[in-house]
Amino acid sequence: MSVPARAPVRPTATHPAPARRRTAHPVAWWGWALLLATTAGRTANPWLLLLIVAVAGLVVTFCRGDEPWSGAYRVFLLIGLTAVAVRMAFYIVFGGSDGPTVLFSLPSTTLPDWAAGFRLGGNVTAEGALAAAYDGLRLATLLVCVGAANALASPRRLLRSVPAALYEVSVAVVVALSVAPQLVAGVGRVRRARALRGNTNRSPANLMRTVAAPVLHDALDRSLALAAAMASRGYGRAAGIPAPARRATGAALLFGLLGLCAGAYALLGAATPAPVAWTLLAAGAAAAVFGIAFASKRVPHTRYRPDRFGPLDWAVLASGAAAVVGTVLSGLTDSAALWPATNPLAVPDLPLWAAAGVLLAAAPAALVPSTPKGTT
Amino acid sequence: MSAFENTGTGQVRFDHVTFAYETRPILDDVTFALPEGEFCLLVGPTGAGKSTLLKAVNGLVPHFTGGTIRGRITVAGRDVRGSTPADLADLVGYVGQDPLAGFVTDDVELELAYTAEQLGLDPAAMRKRVTEIVDLLGLADVRHRTLATLSSGQRQRVAIGAALVAGPAALVLDEPTSALDPTAADEVLSALHRLVHDLGVTVLLAEHRLERVAQYADSALLLNGGKVTAGPVGAVLAVSPVAPPVVELGRLAGWPGPPVTIREARRHAAGLRAALTGRSPAARSEAVPPGPPLLEAQGVTVDHPGVRAVNGIDLAAARGERIALMGRNGSGKSSLLWALQGTGRRSGGRVAVNGADPASRRPGERRTLAGLVPAEPADLLYAETVAAECAGADDDGRAPRGTCAKILADLVEDVDDATHPRDLSEGQRLALALAVTLTAAPPLLLLDEPTRGLDYPGKAALADRLGRLAEAGHCVVVSTHDVEFCAEFASRVVILSDGEVVADGPAGRIVAASPMFAPQVDKILPGWFTVRQVAEALGESGTGDDERH
Numbered sequence: 001m002s003v004p005a006r007a008p009v010r011p012t013a014t015h016p017a018p019a020r021r022r023t024a025h026p027v028a029w030w031g032w033a034l035l036l037a038t039t040a041g042r043t044a045n046p047w048l049l050l051l052i053v054a055v056a057g058l059v060v061t062f063c064r065g066d067e068p069w070s071g072a073y074r075v076f077l078l079i080g081l082t083a084v085a086v087r088m089a090f091y092i093v094f095g096g097s098d099g100p101t102v103l104f105s106l107p108s109t110t111l112p113d114w115a116a117g118f119r120l121g122g123n124v125t126a127e128g129a130l131a132a133a134y135d136g137l138r139l140a141t142l143l144v145c146v147g148a149a150n151a152l153a154s155p156r157r158l159l160r161s162v163p164a165a166l167y168e169v170s171v172a173v174v175v176a177l178s179v180a181p182q183l184v185a186g187v188g189r190v191r192r193a194r195a196l197r198g199n200t201n202r203s204p205a206n207l208m209r210t211v212a213a214p215v216l217h218d219a220l221d222r223s224l225a226l227a228a229a230m231a232s233r234g235y236g237r238a239a240g241i242p243a244p245a246r247r248a249t250g251a252a253l254l255f256g257l258l259g260l261c262a263g264a265y266a267l268l269g270a271a272t273p274a275p276v277a278w279t280l281l282a283a284g285a286a287a288a289v290f291g292i293a294f295a296s297k298r299v300p301h302t303r304y305r306p307d308r309f310g311p312l313d314w315a316v317l318a319s320g321a322a323a324v325v326g327t328v329l330s331g332l333t334d335s336a337a338l339w340p341a342t343n344p345l346a347v348p349d350l351p352l353w354a355a356a357g358v359l360l361a362a363a364p365a366a367l368v369p370s371t372p373k374g375t376t
Numbered sequence: 377m378s379a380f381e382n383t384g385t386g387q388v389r390f391d392h393v394t395f396a397y398e399t400r401p402i403l404d405d406v407t408f409a410l411p412e413g414e415f416c417l418l419v420g421p422t423g424a425g426k427s428t429l430l431k432a433v434n435g436l437v438p439h440f441t442g443g444t445i446r447g448r449i450t451v452a453g454r455d456v457r458g459s460t461p462a463d464l465a466d467l468v469g470y471v472g473q474d475p476l477a478g479f480v481t482d483d484v485e486l487e488l489a490y491t492a493e494q495l496g497l498d499p500a501a502m503r504k505r506v507t508e509i510v511d512l513l514g515l516a517d518v519r520h521r522t523l524a525t526l527s528s529g530q531r532q533r534v535a536i537g538a539a540l541v542a543g544p545a546a547l548v549l550d551e552p553t554s555a556l557d558p559t560a561a562d563e564v565l566s567a568l569h570r571l572v573h574d575l576g577v578t579v580l581l582a583e584h585r586l587e588r589v590a591q592y593a594d595s596a597l598l599l600n601g602g603k604v605t606a607g608p609v610g611a612v613l614a615v616s617p618v619a620p621p622v623v624e625l626g627r628l629a630g631w632p633g634p635p636v637t638i639r640e641a642r643r644h645a646a647g648l649r650a651a652l653t654g655r656s657p658a659a660r661s662e663a664v665p666p667g668p669p670l671l672e673a674q675g676v677t678v679d680h681p682g683v684r685a686v687n688g689i690d691l692a693a694a695r696g697e698r699i700a701l702m703g704r705n706g707s708g709k710s711s712l713l714w715a716l717q718g719t720g721r722r723s724g725g726r727v728a729v730n731g732a733d734p735a736s737r738r739p740g741e742r743r744t745l746a747g748l749v750p751a752e753p754a755d756l757l758y759a760e761t762v763a764a765e766c767a768g769a770d771d772d773g774r775a776p777r778g779t780c781a782k783i784l785a786d787l788v789e790d791v792d793d794a795t796h797p798r799d800l801s802e803g804q805r806l807a808l809a810l811a812v813t814l815t816a817a818p819p820l821l822l823l824d825e826p827t828r829g830l831d832y833p834g835k836a837a838l839a840d841r842l843g844r845l846a847e848a849g850h851c852v853v854v855s856t857h858d859v860e861f862c863a864e865f866a867s868r869v870v871i872l873s874d875g876e877v878v879a880d881g882p883a884g885r886i887v888a889a890s891p892m893f894a895p896q897v898d899k900i901l902p903g904w905f906t907v908r909q910v911a912e913a914l915g916e917s918g919t920g921d922d923e924r925h
Contacts, residue, residue: 156482174481193755195719196748197772197812198740210758217798222477228440229478233538234465234494300496304489305503 023065024368026153027161028313033149035320036361039354040141042327043338044134047350048358049141052323053080055362056148062365064151076147080140087136092124099127099343127343134342161307163292171235175226182222186215237300245294252291259284312367319363326357387412387578388433388546390604393447395428395437402428404602406447410580410595412545415572417593417609418582419616422831423801424599426582430548433580434468435461452545466495469539469577473551475531476523484519484526484534491542502541509537512574513567528705529560533567540571547571549581553588554828557704557857558892561588568592584831586613587620587860587896591637609636618831621860621896624907628914641900648910649901657909670695670851671716671746671820675725678711678875685711687875688725693853693868695819698846700866700883701855702893708875709855710751713822716853717748729820743773747818751825753809754798762800762808763793769812784811787841802829803837810841821845823854827861839865863887863895863905 024032033056040052057073064070090096092106108121156177159170194200194210201207230236263281266272330338330351340348388410395403402425410416420426431437438445439460449456451467461470469491472478481487488509492502510519513533518526523534532552539547549568553561569592571577580597583589590596596612598605605612610633613623622641626634629648635641671693678686686708693699701709714720716727718734719742727733729745737745750756759765766780773779784791787807791800797808806826813821823842827835835858842865846852856862862869862883869886871879871893879886887893888902897904904910 160486171480189750189752190755192714192719193750195739196717196743196750197756197769198743198816199772200739214755214758224440225472225474225477226480228436228461229470229472230480231440231461232434232436232465232468232470233480233491234462234542235480236460237462237465237494301493302496302499302502304486304493304499304506306499 023063023370024152024316024364025161025307025309025313026158027307027309028316029153030149030158031317032320032361032364033145033152035317035324036148036358037142037145039323039327039358039361040138040145042324042331043351043354044138045338045340045348045351045354046134046137047348048327048338048354049134049137051355051358052141052361053077053144055358056144058362059365060148060151062369065370070151072150073144073147076143076150079147080143083139083143084133084136087132087139088129091128091132093120095122095128097128097131097342098123099125099345101126101345103129126345130342130345134340157307160303163296166292167301179219179222179226183215183219186218187211190214190218249291249295252287252294256284256286256288256291259287315367316364319361319367322360323354323357326354326360327351329353329357387414387452388580389448389450390432391448391450393432393445393449395425395432395443395445397441397443401602402443403432403599403604406599406602406604408597408604408606410546410578412578413572413576415569415579415592415594416581417586417589417596418580418599419586419596419613419618420582420599421618422584422803422829422834425602426599427550429599429604430550430580430582431470432456433546433548434464434470435459436470462494465491465544466542467544467546469536469542469544469547471532471535471539471547471549471552473554475535478535479523479531482522482524484515484521484523487523487534488515488519488537488541490538495542497542505541505543509541512540512570513537514563527560528556529563532556532560532564536564536567536571540575540577544577546578546580549579551583551829552581554584558588558859559704561585565589565592584618584829585858585860586618586832587622590620590623610634618833620832621907622900625897625900625910628907628911638896638899645900652901652904652910652913655913657904657913667694669693670730672728673716673725674727676712676715676722676727677724678708678715678721679723680711680721685875686715689872689875689877691716691870691877691880693820693851695849695851696846697851698842698865698867699851699853700862700869701853701872702857702859702862702869703872705857707872709872710824711875712872713748713824713853713855716820717746717822718742719748740772740774743813743816744818746820746822747813747816748822749806749809749813749824749826751828753806753826756809756812757797757805760796761794762791762797765797765808765812769815773816775815780811780815783814784808787811788837803834806830806838807841814845819850821850821852823852825855825857827856827858835861836864859887859893859895862893863897864908869893 036052036056040049043049057077060073064073102123102125105123106121156174159173162170190211199206199210259280261284263277263284266277266280267274327338330353333353334349334351337349337351338354340346390406390408393403393406394401406429418426418429428437428441431441432445432449433451433456435456437443445457451464454467456464479487480490485506488506489502492505497505510516513536515530515533515537518530523531526534536547536549536552547568552568553564556564565588568579568581572579581589581593590609590613593609595607596609598612598616600617605615610623613619613636614627614634619627620636622638623634623636625648626641626644629644631641631644633640635644669692671691673689673691676686676689676691677684689708689712701712703709711720715722716734718727718737719739722735727735732745734742734745757765759768762784763781766784767777769775769780770777784807787810788804791804791808797805800808810823826838830838839861842852842854846867854865866883868881869879869883870877871886871890879890884905887895887905888898895905897906897910901910904913
């Protein structure tokens with residue numbers, strides 16, 4: 001019997017009880033993803049956009065866990081590809097920016113006066129197609145960033161980090177998230193039972209009576225059971241908050257949100273002077289923060305093992321911010337590269353600052369990988 | 377019994393409690409008191425109001441149900457009336473039949489912590505508490521898992537743990553083991569038993585499958601006709617219309633007590649064994665009737681995403697056979713039934729009913745070959761009244777008007793035609809679903825877990841009905857956890873494990889050889905399966921019974 005040559009004697013890490021995986025704070029992940037999305041919103045450069053998609057994909061591959069929602073990235077990638085395709089189809093049918101290089105012509109119809117500015121069919125140019133493709137790619141990149149956030153931190157985990165004042169809202173969302181799959185399962189069950197009865201009638205009235213009614217009945221029963229279970233476990237205990245305080249908090253929150261919306265609208269629209277817009281935004285944010293902070297002090301609930309925001313989480317956020325800073329710098333030095341012209345046709349340049357920033361945003365892949373180094 | 381005297385303090389006390397929905401009385405002047413750390417079993421026929429009594433303890437009745445309640449209920453000295461269930465969450469833990477329906481989160485630890493979060497427990501205290509509960513209920517292996525990945529027994533233990541985190545004085549459980557297989561039920565019950573000893577919680581538990589629970593209980597309450605009888609388990613079960621086979625046997629033989637556990641019963645059994653020597657159980661037609669097999673299945677495989685539910689099962693069955701399909705939850709029983717019927721997924725293998733593959737037929741034709749009553753019989757029903765349901769079934773099956781109504785009348789008496797199917801009792805609803813299925817006259821009849829929610833008389837009636845259908849030439853296949861039902865019904869038992877057949881043969885041989893699947897009577901009197909057999913044998917003069925062996 002020969003001695004097994006260099007048998008792998010690496011001690012296998014045994015976990016008597018599977019340990020909690022170290023991962024970044026959900027707020028950090030969502031912040032990182034939204035910063036990447038902001039970057040994507042600030043450019044139409046295809047190289048940069050593709051780089052963002054690649055970075056998001058890399059980080060998701062390295063950092064995601066094995067939870068059911070971890071496949072979200074792929075789903076959003078597919079949705080993104082669809083967005084590009086739809087944008088192209090719209091361009092071909094309805095037109096958009098035009099140029100001299102005609103690829104092919106579609107039979108066109110003349111639209112009445114009230115639809116002036118649109119065309120149906122007609123010339124399809126390379127310049128226009130390229131512009132439409134850039135535009136679609138930008139939208140796709142935004143979607144992919146959201147997908148990355150979903151894959152890295154489930155919305156449920158994010159909801160656990162909302163301020164206590166928004167607790168009731170977060171519970172409602174969590175319940176909705178659990179009821180939706182049950183409803184889908186319920187439809188499947190009732191449809192199978194329907195086949196057992198040999199009922200294959202597809203008229204809407206019959207479907208309503210034999211599928212929709214039982215499923216809704218079931219859903220209602222479930223909701224009542226869940227409400228009873230939640231009540232027996234202390235949900236909605238009399239919190240002892242005086243009514244005026246509750247109303248004041250509600251009003252502060254509402255005005256805060258309105259202010260935020262108005263501020264954002266003013267900022268994006270060109271009509272409002274920037275100082276007014278910023279003031280509106282700041283006032284809205286202040287009102288919202290005050291409302292949340294004021295209400296949070298009065299909520300009698302506590303959190304089990306709240307996610308803590310540590311240095312690593314700041315690093316993740318910072319890496320996302322680097323991408324935005326990069327595009328801002330590029331915008332100052334070389335704004336033509338961020339918004340490449342498609343007429344005349346040219347291969348766009350890669351803006352260096354922005355590219356460097358986006359590459360920095362890949363740092364989480366090394367900072368918080370899901371599998372510890374050395375196990376593979 | 378001092379424990380039940382009205383003067384004792386008691387953790388859970390009902391004092392002249394009367395409850396009614398509008399005019400229909402449910403509880404009629406109910407008075408009892410349970411001392412601290414008591415494990416009390418609530419028994420009663422279906423529809424007696426057991427759930428109502430349990431829900432009254434934590435205020436779900438009348439807060440969630442309406443109705444008028446009079447009298448006084450106290451838990452650990454606190455008056456329950458006037459408080460909402462949420463206010464009582466630190467005092468009474470409530471666990472329902474289906475743990476999944478009551479889960480708020482999707483993660484074991486968060487679910488356990490939920491009540492503590494609601495009560496605003498300090499995070500450090502909360503962590504300690506959750507860890508204690510995890511250890512107490514043996515959930516250490518699964519504490520970081522998601523709820524969807526747990527087995528049914530683990531889920532029920534999580535539900536119990538979640539109710540206990542707030543440190544309640546009383547724990548109320550409504551049929552916590554009725555959907556569980558025997559092993560999982562044992563896990564849950566022994567965990568409960570430990571809680572009573574370690575934490576001193578007062579446990580009040582309602583259950584249909586008394587044979588599982590009776591041995592753990594310290595006392596029992598019988599709720600019948602709105603009245604409550606309290607006392608030691610044996611004494612209460614002796615006068616109860618629903619009682620496990622061991623108590624029935626004790627009543628029959630006149631054993632004192634009567635004994636509630638197999639161990640006690642065995643001590644008394646010598647006399648009865650002697651009286652039964654030389655006799656054998658009355659005829660059980662276990663021989664396969666001659667003729668070509670009705671059902672031929674070869675290599676049936678069912679793959680669900682990520683799991684192989686059924687792995688190459690061969691099964692042949694003839695008309696007149698009564699087959700019980702047994703095995704743990706998740707062993708592939710339901711998947712097999714659905715695949716045999718043809719509506720469910722089948723990934724491989726052949727199925728032939730009367731020579732035809734049901735899966736290749738249209739649904740309307742398929743059900744004339746094989747009928748399936750699903751685990752939730754209400755899924756088959758969608759009309760507003762029983763009469764409309766029967767008419768709809770006739771239309772679906774293109775049967776002459778009145779076919780389904782006639783079958784239903786043969787199965788159960790006194791079903792009101794104008795009742796909504798969801799308002800029927802469990803047994804009546806099952807009969808209606810069965811009638812709907814039988815309208816197509818399928819030779820092969822499959823039932824998925826039909827005994828859930830049925831009490832002993834309900835199960836006996838079902839076994840009778842299915843027996844008559846088998847005599848009329850149907851082949852009846854039933855998946856069940858219920859060993860007592862299996863003993864009454866089956867001529868042949870097939871045991872599945874991990875999607876494979878591990879045992880297949882005459883009921884007597886298979887069931888008696890297995891400690892898990894042996895009925896109570898067999899454990900006391902080897903070779904006998906039901907109380908009815910023993911009663912018939914004792915009733916006979918003792919002659920002319922030997923020629924069968």
